[in-house]
Every structure is written in structure tokens, then in C-alpha cells.
Amino acid sequence: MAIRTLDDLDAAGTTVGVRVDINSPLANDRSLADDARLRAHVETLDELLDRGARVAVLAHQGRPGGDEFARLEPHADRLDELLSGPVSYCDATFTVGARDAVEALDDGEAVLLENTRFYSEEYMEFDPERASETFLVERLSSVLDAYVNDAFAAAHRSQPSLVGFPSVLDAYAGRVMEAELDVLGNVNDQPDPRVDIVGGAKVADSIDVVRHVLEHDLATEVLTTGVVANVFMLAASVDIGDASAAFVREEGYWDQVERAATLLDGHRDRIRLPLDVAVERDGERTEIAQDALPPREDESVLDIGHDTIEAYSEVVADAGTVVLNGPAGVFEDDTFAAGTRELFTAVAESDAYSVVGGGDSAAAIRRFGIEGFDHVSTGGGAALRMLTGEPLPAVDALDQ
Numbered sequence: 480m481a482i483r484t485l486d487d488l489d490a491a492g493t494t495v496g497v498r499v500d501i502n503s504p505l506a507n508d509r510s511l512a513d514d515a516r517l518r519a520h521v522e523t524l525d526e527l528l529d530r531g532a533r534v535a536v537l538a539h540q541g542r543p544g545g546d547e548f549a550r551l552e553p554h555a556d557r558l559d560e561l562l563s564g565p566v567s568y569c570d571a572t573f574t575v576g577a578r579d580a581v582e583a584l585d586d587g588e589a590v591l592l593e594n595t596r597f598y599s600e601e602y603m604e605f606d607p608e609r610a611s612e613t614f615l616v617e618r619l620s621s622v623l624d625a626y627v628n629d630a631f632a633a634a635h636r637s638q639p640s641l642v643g644f645p646s647v648l649d650a651y652a653g654r655v656m657e658a659e660l661d662v663l664g665n666v667n668d669q670p671d672p673r674v675d676i677v678g679g680a681k682v683a684d685s686i687d688v689v690r691h692v693l694e695h696d697l698a699t700e701v702l703t704t705g706v707v708a709n710v711f712m713l714a715a716s717v718d719i720g721d722a723s724a725a726f727v728r729e730e731g732y733w734d735q736v737e738r739a740a741t742l743l744d745g746h747r748d749r750i751r752l753p754l755d756v757a758v759e760r761d762g763e764r765t766e767i768a769q770d771a772l773p774p775r776e777d778e779s780v781l782d783i784g785h786d787t788i789e790a791y792s793e794v795v796a797d798a799g800t801v802v803l804n805g806p807a808g809v810f811e812d813d814t815f816a817a818g819t820r821e822l823f824t825a826v827a828e829s830d831a832y833s834v835v836g837g838g839d840s841a842a843a844i845r846r847f848g849i850e851g852f853d854h855v856s857t858g859g860g861a862a863l864r865m866l867t868g869e870p871l872p873a874v875d876a877l878d879q
């Protein structure tokens with residue numbers, strides 16, 4: 480791949496469009512509930528501002544119709560606090576107001592343009608050539624000299640602001656993009672044995688990862704946690720109870736049970752299922768051994784139990800590399816946080832080279848103040864896609 484980086488960009492005095500991913504959890508009043516994704520881009524944005532560029536920042540927030548579909552003014556205010564140069568907010572993205580705001584910038588100043596997804600074309604997927612003809616790319620590129628993509632976490636989307644600009648402007652990877660491609664692109668070359676821990680709720684994506692790492696012999700073992708483990712237990716005919724089975728069905732994961740069963744048929748000795756699980760009983764955490772399941776009718780499996788944490792931690796202790804994706808349980812609730820907190824801590828404190836993917840996983844790490852991972856990815860779906868060896872459209876578009 481021949482992807483240019485900021486090292487190749489003569490930034491001083493040029494107007495640069497920088498696509499970032501600052502899609503963040505919001506509080507009820509629409510303020511930012513977490514600014515981690517904004518902080519991740521400080522290095523790229525500060526470098527450009529310090530080198531005298533004029534920076535037009537492009538980003539999305541939420542999905543049309545969703546609860547977190549919102550204006551980017553709070554994001555602009557926070558970036559203004561975080562960055563070395565002033566950041567203004569413009570409530571347009573590519574129309575005349577936006578272009579005027581970009582043209583009014585001085586060297587070392589930035590403007591955050593409005594949520595790209597306020598425009599219908601931005602929520603469609605195009606090939607890069609066609610994306611370069613969309614209104615957003617066509618209009619905005621007329622006031623830009625170069626384009627930087629730092630939005631690794633959105634790189635699995637083939638949307639105009641992510642894939643359209645490289646056809647019409649010199650394009651570069653920002654520092655976040657560069658680091659993510661470096662780490663996730665080389666994870667298969669890290670020390671053996673490799674152990675993948677798959678949890679959380681993105682069941683289909685996680686099963687893609689399990690299949691890829693087992694079929695290509697990239698991982699020696701896969702440890703399942705979270706909803707992913709519940710699906711694998713159902714596939715192994717473990718009775719996780721009506722409530723958890725109903726959750727799997729309601730969330731649309733039932734098709735995945737069959738896929739999990741196929742993987743178990745081929746690789747049973749390399750896929751570990753929880754030895755015990757935690758449910759809520761009389762308002763308290765209660766742990767149940769796998770062979771004592773099912774739980775009572777209304778009880779859901781919400782975490783892995785302590786025997787599982789111990790067994791998985793022993794596997795981690797012997798690993799050369801650990802790739803961790805998704806929380807082990809409902810970590811947001813203290814009652815069911817132990818699996819995530821203790822297993823993640825075991826990984827962070829092990830001698831293994833450790834990589835973590837997923838927005839919720841990163842949030843759990845911050846919540847529990849766990850330190851010691853080699854890399855915590857900014858990407859959820861994008862990181863999973865890379866771990867399955869699939870190309871990322873926005874990365875391919877940068878490859879000029």
C-alpha cells in the first residue's frame with residue numbers, strides 16, 4: 480500500500496479538510512458524555528495547526544433518526560479547549576456558509592463543519608469516483624488544497640466524506656489512521672500463541688472474526704464472553720434460560736447460533752465457553768456453573784463467573800498476543816462489571832502483546848482505569864473488519 484502521511488504534506492499556508500471520527504456518546508441534554516474520541520485526534524489536528532495549516536474539520540454524529548443524531552457545536556467547543564489553535568463552529572457543511580467559513584480561516588485556525596450526515600448523500604455508500612461527484616465533496620473541495628483522513632473508526636463506511644475526496648485532492652492519512660493501520664495491520668506478526676477474546680454484543684462481526692482467526696490458524700484459542708458467549712452456549716446446546724435466549728432472538732442474533740454451531744463442529748477444542756455465568760437473583764449477583772444451568776425463568780446471563788475469569792486468565796498468562804474485543808458482561812452495571820474488569824486487567828497486566836478493539840471496550844477500560852494495553856483501538860466495527868482481513872473502503876481510497 481502506498482498511503483501518504485502527514486510527513487508527506489507541506490501543510491503551512493494550505494487549507495486542509497480533515498475527516499475525523501468524533502462520534503461520541505451524548506448526555507440527555509445533548510452535551511458530550513465522553514470526549515475520548517476527540518482527544519484521540521488532538522495529535523493530528525495540533526500538528527496541522529502548529530505547522531500553519533488552515534483546518535476544516537469534517538465529522539458525523541449518530542445516525543439519521545437515532546437518539547444521538549445531533550449538531551456538532553458541543554464538539555467544536557471541546558475541540559477549542561483541547562487544541563493548540565482556535566476552533567470555531569459552522570452550522571453548515573458544504574454550502575456557501577461553510578465555504579465562506581473555511582475561506583475566512585487564518586493559518587493555524589480550524590473550523591468544525593456541521594454533522595456530515597445532515598445531508599442525505601452522506602448516509603449512502605458509493606464507490607470513490609461516484610462519491611467524488613456528490614454535493615459535499617464537489618462543493619467543499621473547491622475551497623480545500625488537501626484532504627486528510629484520520630477517521631479510522633469510520634473507515635469501514637464507503638460514504639462521500641470518507642472515500643470521495645482522494646479522487647479530487649491530494650490525500651493523506653492522519654496520525655490516528657496511521658497508528659491504527661500499523662498496529663491492526665501487523666497484529667498477525669506478533670508473538671505466538673495468540674488468543675482472541677470475543678465478547679460484547681456485535682455477534683455477527685465477532686463470529687466473522689472467530690471464523691477468520693481459526694480457519695487461518697492465526698489464533699491458538701478463542702475465549703468467548705458477553706452476548707457472543709451466550710450465542711456459542713446456545714450453539715453448544717447449553718440451556719442459558721428463556722430470558723437470555725429471548726434476548727438473542729429479539730436482537731436478531733438467532734441466525735448466528737447456527738454459524739456458531741458450525742464453528743464449534745470444526746474447532747471445538749479451540750473455542751472456550753464460560754465455565755460459569757452470573758445472573759441477578761433477589762437483587763444480587765449470583766453465579767451458576769455451566770452444568771447447573773438453566774437459571775430461573777426470568778434470569779438473564781449478564782456476565783461470566785469467577786471460575787471462568789480464573790480459567791481465561793490462565794490462558795492469557797501463557798499467551799504471546801491477546802486480541803480483545805467487546806466487554807465480558809453488562810459492565811455498565813457494577814453488579815455485572817467483574818468479568819470485564821478482572822479479565823481486562825489480567826490481559827493488561829500479562830506479558831502478552833495486547834490489542835483492544837471496540838468503543839464500549841475502550842469505555843470500560845477508562846471506567847475501570849485499567850492501564851498497560853499495547854494498543855486500544857478507536858474503532859469498533861472498523862477494527863473488527865480489519866481483524867477479519869477485510870479491506871476498509873476509506874483506507875483503499877487513500878491508497879493512491
Ligand SMILES: Nc1ncnc2c1ncn2[C@@H]1O[C@H](COP(=O)(O)OP(=O)(O)OP(=O)(O)O)[C@@H](O)[C@H]1O
Binds near residue numbers: 679705706709860
Ligand atoms: N451478557 C450480556 N447480556 C447483554 N448485554 C451484554 C452482555 N455482555 C455484554 N453486553 C453489552 O454489550 C455492549 C457492548 O458490546 P459491543 O459489541 O458494542 O462492544 P464494543 O465492540 O467494545 O463497542 P462498540 O460497538 O461501541 O465499538 C455493552 O453495552 C454491554 O452491556
Ligand SMILES: O=C(O)[C@H](O)COP(=O)(O)O
Binds near residue numbers: 541542633636858861
Ligand atoms: O462509532 C462508530 O463505529 C463509527 O463512528 C461509525 O458509525 P456508524 O456505525 O454509525 O457508521
